[in-house]
Every structure is written in structure tokens, then in C-alpha cells.
Amino acid sequence: xxxxxxxxxxxxxxxxxxxxxxxxxxxxxxxxxxxxxxxxxxxxxxxxxxxxxxxxxxxxxxxxxxxxxxxxxxxxxxxxxxxxxxxxxxxxxxxxxxxxxxxxxxxxxxxxxxxxxxxxxxxxxxxxxxxxxxxxxxxxxxxxxxxxx
Numbered sequence: 001x002x003x004x005x006x007x008x009x010x011x012x013x014x015x016x017x018x019x020x021x022x023x024x025x026x027x028x029x030x031x032x033x034x035x036x037x038x039x040x041x042x043x044x045x046x047x048x049x050x051x052x053x054x055x056x057x058x059x060x061x062x063x064x065x066x067x068x069x070x071x072x073x074x075x076x077x078x079x080x081x082x083x084x085x086x087x088x089x090x091x092x093x094x095x096x097x098x099x100x101x102x103x104x105x106x107x108x109x110x111x112x113x114x115x116x117x118x119x120x121x122x123x124x125x126x127x128x129x130x131x132x133x134x135x136x137x138x139x140x141x142x143x144x145x146x147x148x149x
Contacts, residue, residue, distance in 0.1 A: 005033050009043055013060045019051065024060065050106040051099060052077060058099055074107040075146055081107075083124075085143065087136045092116075094126040094143075101126050115139045 005028065012018060012027050025040045035043075043049075044060070052061045081100030086093050096104045105121035108128065115135035119128040130136040 005035070006043060006047055008033060009047060009049075010062060013049065013062065017057060017059045019058050019060065048106070050077075050103040052103050071111075074110045075149075077103050077107040078143075078146060082143075082147065085140060087133075087140060090130045090133050090136050092128040092130055092136050092139055094128065096124050096126065098124045100124070113139060113142065 008028065008031055009024065012024065012031070016027065018024050018027060021037055021040045021044065024044075025035050025037055028035045028040070047062060049060045049062055051058045077100075081096040081104040083095040083097060085095065094101075094104065094108075101121035101124050105119050105126045108116065108119060108126070115130050115138060117129040117131055119126055128139070130139055
């Protein structure tokens with residue numbers, strides 16, 4: 001049942017502009033899948049879905065790893081959503097456009113930088129646990145370089 005639901009989710013987000021968990025849950029229920037918001041939230045994580053700006057509107061998309069052209073997409077997502085950043089010792093706090101923190105966080109995770117131990121996203125804020133204070137400074141410089149390009 002889970003694999004069928006996951007297939008349906010991918011189909012739904014590829015054919016519809018679904019921007020919220022509620023919209024996805026509603027579409028799944030209409031398709032005959034009895035789901036809760038908690039189930040949809042888990043499915044989003046498991047399928048590596050993120051929100052991306054498509055034609056000027058946020059919507060869920062599937063982030064596919066391993067494609068060489070994806071690096072450019074991750075950088076574009078980072079640049080589009082980035083507002084600012086600051087550090088608190090070995091924690092990097094990244095501020096984003098409202099609603100873009102998940103997408104920017106997924107982009108940062110996909111870049112697989114050794115300095116980042118883990119990250120968590122809210123609506124417009126990301127917290128990255130970084131190995132050391134020196135690594136936090138190094139990471140901030142890397143991100144600044146991306147923004148300059």
C-alpha cells in the first residue's frame with residue numbers, strides 16, 4: 001500500500017501544482033488513499049520532496065540525487081530562497097524567504113559538505129549543526145562564494 005501511495009504522490013505532484021501538505025492529503029484522499037497529515041509528512045520526507053519555485057509559485061517537487069545537472073539546481077534553489085545567515089558558535093542559522101526553508105535546507109544537504117553534521121528547517125529558518133567554529137566560518141565563506149556567482 002505504501003509503495004502505491006508513494007507512486008501516486010509522485011504522479012500527483014508532477015501533474016498538479018501542489019504547494020501544501022493539506023493539498024497533497026486532499027488529493028490523495030480523492031484518489032482513494034485514506035491518509036492523515038502525519039502520514040503525508042512522513043511520505044514527503046521519505047520521497048525527498050521539497051518545495052521549489054516553478055513559474056513563480058511554490059510547489060512540491062522530487063529532488064533526484066545523482067544527476068550531474070542537479071548541482072546547478074541546488075545552487076539556484078539556495079540563491080532564490082536565501083535571505084541571510086549568522087553563526088552561534090558551531091551552529092549556522094540561515095534565514096530564507098517564507099516557505100522556502102525546506103527547499104534551501106534540502107539543497108544544502110544535497111551539496112554534502114563535510115562541515116555540516118545535520119540540519120533542520122522550519123518555515124523561514126534553517127539551523128545547521130556544524131563540526132567546529134572554524135568549520136562554521138569556512139561554511140559561511142563557501143555560501144558567500146555561491147551567492148557571488
